[in-house]
Amino acid sequence: MSGAALGHRCPGARRRRITALVATAVAGALVLVGCSGSPHGESGASNEPQRPLSELEVLDDPRSYEGPSTAVLPDSAIEPIAEDPAQTLPATVTSYAQGGGEDEMIVESTDRVVALDLAGSIAASAWALGFGETLVGKDQSTTFPGTEDLEVVTSGGHTVNAEAVIGLKPDVVITDGTIGPRDVIEQLRDVGITVIFVQNDPSFAGAQHLVTQVAAVYGAEEAGEQLAERIGDEVDAKVAEVADMVPAAEGDRVRILFLYLRGNAGVYYMFGSESGADQLIEALGGVDVAGELGWAGMKPMTDEALVAANPDLILTMTGGIESVGGVDGLVQEKPAIAVTAAGEHRRVVDMDDGAVLSFGPRSAEVVDALARAIYAPESGSGSEAP
Numbered sequence: 001m002s003g004a005a006l007g008h009r010c011p012g013a014r015r016r017r018i019t020a021l022v023a024t025a026v027a028g029a030l031v032l033v034g035c036s037g038s039p040h041g042e043s044g045a046s047n048e049p050q051r052p053l054s055e056l057e058v059l060d061d062p063r064s065y066e067g068p069s070t071a072v073l074p075d076s077a078i079e080p081i082a083e084d085p086a087q088t089l090p091a092t093v094t095s096y097a098q099g100g101g102e103d104e105m106i107v108e109s110t111d112r113v114v115a116l117d118l119a120g121s122i123a124a125s126a127w128a129l130g131f132g133e134t135l136v137g138k139d140q141s142t143t144f145p146g147t148e149d150l151e152v153v154t155s156g157g158h159t160v161n162a163e164a165v166i167g168l169k170p171d172v173v174i175t176d177g178t179i180g181p182r183d184v185i186e187q188l189r190d191v192g193i194t195v196i197f198v199q200n201d202p203s204f205a206g207a208q209h210l211v212t213q214v215a216a217v218y219g220a221e222e223a224g225e226q227l228a229e230r231i232g233d234e235v236d237a238k239v240a241e242v243a244d245m246v247p248a249a250e251g252d253r254v255r256i257l258f259l260y261l262r263g264n265a266g267v268y269y270m271f272g273s274e275s276g277a278d279q280l281i282e283a284l285g286g287v288d289v290a291g292e293l294g295w296a297g298m299k300p301m302t303d304e305a306l307v308a309a310n311p312d313l314i315l316t317m318t319g320g321i322e323s324v325g326g327v328d329g330l331v332q333e334k335p336a337i338a339v340t341a342a343g344e345h346r347r348v349v350d351m352d353d354g355a356v357l358s359f360g361p362r363s364a365e366v367v368d369a370l371a372r373a374i375y376a377p378e379s380g381s382g383s384e385a386p
Helices: 013-033 121-134 162-167 182-191 205-219 221-243 277-283 303-309 318-323 326-333 335-339 363-375
Strands: 069-071 091-096 100-105 113-116 136-137 174-176 194-197 255-262 266-272 298-300 313-317 347-351
Touching: 069 363, 091 205, 091 266, 100 194, 113 121, 121 136, 121 174, 121 205, 121 221, 162 182, 174 182, 174 205, 205 221, 221 277, 221 363, 255 277, 255 303, 255 318, 266 277, 266 303, 277 313, 303 335, 313 318, 318 326, 318 347, 326 335, 347 363
Parallel strands: 069 347, 091 194, 113 136, 113 174, 174 194, 255 313, 313 347
Antiparallel strands: 091 100, 255 266, 266 298
16 A cells, blocks of 8 residues: 555546546535534544554454444644645646546646645645645635635535635636536636646545645645655555454454435435445455445445444444434434444444545544544544543
């Protein structure tokens, strides 16, 4: 999973199609219900000093733990790969059109940039490259330290407010098409704003590819390569740490199912292979039960699939579990969950909506926080349990 192992290749066309469908469905659901808050503050972050995973008291049997837990990112700023990265402008970059086409765009200036996507990954990438000071506007998912004072240009969930964007007078808007409407964003070009559409695959390799694309917009390819390598190295190291927490016997590994929940809109989806959730579950040493069922992408949840999957643990977003009234509300709304091991033990792990599937420069930190919540929920370090 290192920079060399993962490479910075563009993800395959089939994966991009699935990703686009997933992102569209999620974005639609968010537009219906808006953004739910986190009980841990806007970013779901913790000020508590982190102890290494190796120092935590790990559960003897994580499959039988009782009750919910919340994975919490440390309240620390993203560390830039360079303080003053070298730039070469103007830069010629590729913008990916809807339907698979490509356009060559010229970027003259990056003094004022608006970065927009469903998970806040593009803004995080710009920050990690050392260009945080160029950001003048953000989406609602961009909540990491240092971005508190940026103007939010999305409203009603993840709908872009074109007037707000234009009012910021950006030189460039960088987005991946996961929020929109897309035609509204494309219309920004009519007022002279350079709009670049990047590919943003929900995976660790996708995170590496994303930072190289964002770096290209800034004319800072070297910084992009360095950051991509750092992401790969950090994820490799974290996965190795987590492996020491995972039960040795294959049959004792935690069976995990990712559910996307928006109860007030009646949205209940299962995330399967190629959704990003599968990569997280693999990194955490768990068993991807949706993958076992051949569940691809994201589809509406069914009682039959839930019972067949029989997860030990349900992974979800904080806003999602709040929207259904907590674990009790989820079981009441979907009684089939009660007959699963996760339902029997009320075992749900949630994480901030803008973090859990963000796959950006903080990928390793996301894995770390989830590992604490799954394997050491009472450690008092990077996780919260009742």
